Amino acid sequence: MFEKIEHMNEVSSDEGHITISLNSYEKAFTDVQQILEFTSISLVVEGSGHLHIEDQVIPVKHGDMFIIPSGIPHTYRPHSRRQDHALVVYKCLFNAEILRDWKALLPVGSKMVEIVYKPDKCTDRWLHYEDRHNIFFEMVQKMYSEYLKRYTGYEALLVSSLVQILVMLQRAAMNSENPTTINKMEEIIQFIKCNSTQNITVQEVAENFYLSSSHFQRLFKRTTDSTFTQYLQNIRVQKSCELLISTDIPIYQVANQVGYLDMKFFHALFRKKMGITPSQYRKNQSR
Structure with missing residues (x-):
């Protein structure tokens, strides 16, 4: 069962409307998947649970960040209905049209450009990042505050902050020598070695390390120069x-x-x- 969302509140400006919104959600166990007509950047800021996206279920925790293009059904759900199992997510929804003048700042052919500007041609259905040092949490929190207060000039700050987030995420994705990436791959390889006699799959290993299957396979191939199989x-x-x-x-x-x-x-x-x-x-x- 899907809920199709085609409209959201628009931020007005002198030149018309900027289609962007910031919201904080405490997700419910019974939430259904939504099909959004906007690109979504979501960040888990409290608790843990699962991202139900298309036919996959991905474990998520504090710091997990996803860029999901329009048309991909998804929702977040906590582990259970219990009130002490809260799952809070910040979500920024925007139309790629507002970034048309900033496209040159992102490397041509990059996953970021494809997911934002050409989602129908992108091989990856979504992108996943980890905000281990709360860098993006602070940026999204400031955007959310600007969106709520709506002081003079907040429209420009929202768009510039969004561009900054995209550029920093792209930089992180291109930095293959990132110690966090190296440490995670060492953990993954050790896990595979310890469980090699079991019937382990790409999906199971990826979920164990809070990665999407596509991101895990790219990371694994780049690090080991071989496929998981x-x-x-x-x-x-x-x-x-x-x-x-x-x-x-x-x-x-x-x-x-x-x-x-x-x-x-x-x-x-x-x-x-x-x-x-x-x-x-x-x-x-x-x-």
């Missing part, structure tokens, strides 16, 4: 090699212990990675 297969084959050398258990048990029940697939994968069959590998190592 390739990396997991390499770990499992490496472990199977260790078992083949150090034990005399049957090959089907080796396959089972590293996470494969399909023996035909295991044999094909092992031969692809190692160039020989598991039995040949064991025989060669025992010489």
Whole structure:
């Protein structure tokens, strides 16, 4: 069930209307997904819960920030109906038209440009960031205050603050040497190694680290130069090699212990990675 939102309060200016609004929401457990006709920047400022977006459910907590283009059904919900499980979200809604004169400030072909100006052509359905140092929280809070007070010139401040947020988010996304990114990838890789024998999926790992699947896969590929599936297969084959050398258990048990029940697939994968069959590998190592 979706609720389609096509209108919102507009900020008036001398030249007409600037389509932008700032709101703070305490989300309810029963909230339905909304289809907005505006680009949305949302920031979780209190509590934790889930972002229900299209057919995905993403765990969220304080500091999670999402840019969601128009037409994508989504809503936030707390973990439960209990009052002590509050989930508060700041949301900025805007029409890309108000940023037409600022487009040159963002790198051509960047995900930010695509998600804001060409959402129908963007391969990513949304963008996710983490505000670990409350930098964006302070900026959004000031925007919200300006929106409520509406002092003289607040329209210009809202738009300039929005541009500043987009530029800073794009800068953060381009900074592949960000220590936060490196630390998170180290945690992710360790998690995969510890759980490689389990039936783990991209979606499960991404949700465990509060990332969207698309963002996780881009980050993982950029860091390891391999896909999640390739990396997991390499770990499992490496472990199977260790078992083949150090034990005399049957090959089907080796396959089972590293996470494969399909023996035909295991044999094909092992031969692809190692160039020989598991039995040949064991025989060669025992010489």
